[in-house]
Amino acid sequence: MSFNCRFAPSPTGPLHIGGVRTALFNWLLAKKNKGKYFLRIEDTDKERSKDQFKKQIISSLAWLGIQHDGEEYIQSKKISEHISIAEELLEKGFAYKCYCTEEEINDQKEKCKKQGIPYVYNRKWRDAKDLKIPESVKPVIRFKSKISGNTIIKDLVQGERTISNSTIEDFIILRKDKSPTYQLSATVDDHEMKITHVIRGDDHMINSFKQKQIYDAMGWDVPNFAHIPLIHSEQGKKLSKRDNASTLEDYIKIGIIADALRNYLLRLGWSYKDKEIFTKQESIDLFDLNGVGKSPSKLDMSRIYSINETYIKTINEKDLFHFLKEYISKYKTAIDQSKETVLLKSMNFLKNKAKTLEDIWNNAQYIINDKIKIGVDDKKLIDDLSKKVINDFINEYEKISSLSRETLEPIIKSLIDKHKTNFKGVGQPLRIALVGSRFGPGLYDVILSLDKSDVLKRLKSIL
């Protein structure tokens, strides 16, 4: 059996984290089964579709490492084919022209609302031999939905789903301006693209029942459906654009790395035993629809940070540095080559205190900025004794010919003895002078990462 999957977003806004997960699941299923994964841009809403969003969707997915097979499929280019299918359905008697005006429909909806009964289009023109066709009204084409019986979909995630056909109205497939609606376009395209597995959000369940009827009418094979539960906000509602941190961009901005987010999204709604960390290859090998749960899951920021931290500490430092550089070039100010060299050498300890790339950036500020800023509270900690300590350190430090942890350690120890204090009494003033804060990387790491002249300059300037 062949596996053709697709992700079909509409470019009407930035790519949503829920959409990203849908794309991931489609990609995973295709890759696992040696099938194809396609990207289809559903841009038939001319008003709201924007080219910038199309680009953003493609680059976001690329960032995550989800590469689609072939060219992206642009739905708007296929409109004439969609229209001809609508006409075919009309000819074969599976669809009909409806001359109701929008006002007429709205009136009916109003009435139903007042009476508290559910609105269903009254099928006025479904079998309207006796009705006079109004000259002034441009018709829409409606699909003749089944009136009785049930439709069953064997959903790969949800199991067997049944709906009473009477609850599905005669939905519109061609608008009065002759443009196809989603129900038609998506169905025709999925058929044209030979899609075998449609993985999409649970909010599409009803659409699958409608679309199945189009497949049946055309005599086409119905694809397998898998409706995955939605991702909820912390408030427990379907994620909307108003929720913060709901677009991919928001996570990239705070310094989440792609593999970590991919791993997080993978485990949101899917699981494999007790395993938490999956390489990309493992996720392909182990993924299957049986592992997808049925209930919606909430976004958990602390989990994202935690997985990101795991990745930051696990991946090799060269790769990490590469990600950091990419991050800096996008969101921070550029740094020069010599600083980059120091940074690369310092990754091994800068990363230890970081949950995100932004944390690494912050930890590295004392390297990046020649002029360090000392906080007010930290400045207060520099008393006369501190200055004596710093001064003593300078004298000893200047004498050292080869700098290393081994040569530095005896100096610190002797200063602790001399001033009858503890490590904090010596380390804190030095760290403040060097980093600008009493918090920071390990003292030896700091001293060794800076040039000798730089260390002296910083220490002297505080005296």
Next chain:
RNA sequence: GGUCCCAUCGUCUAACGGUUAGGACAGGUGGUUUUCAAUCACCUAAUCGGGGUUCGAUUCCCCGUGGGACCGCCA
């Protein structure tokens, strides 16, 4: 309101009729440490309620309760 659906620690989830209900994140306590972090050890914490079926229900069925999705000439 109508239709469809979901329900295990705060969160993500494991246990596909038999476990002291497991893991991870978060939270807490303690050890270590060079500040902050990290790390190590330990702890707290869940089967929504009620009925069945069964020798035995987290698991199967029914009814409540709670939550969600959909109800566009948007996709």
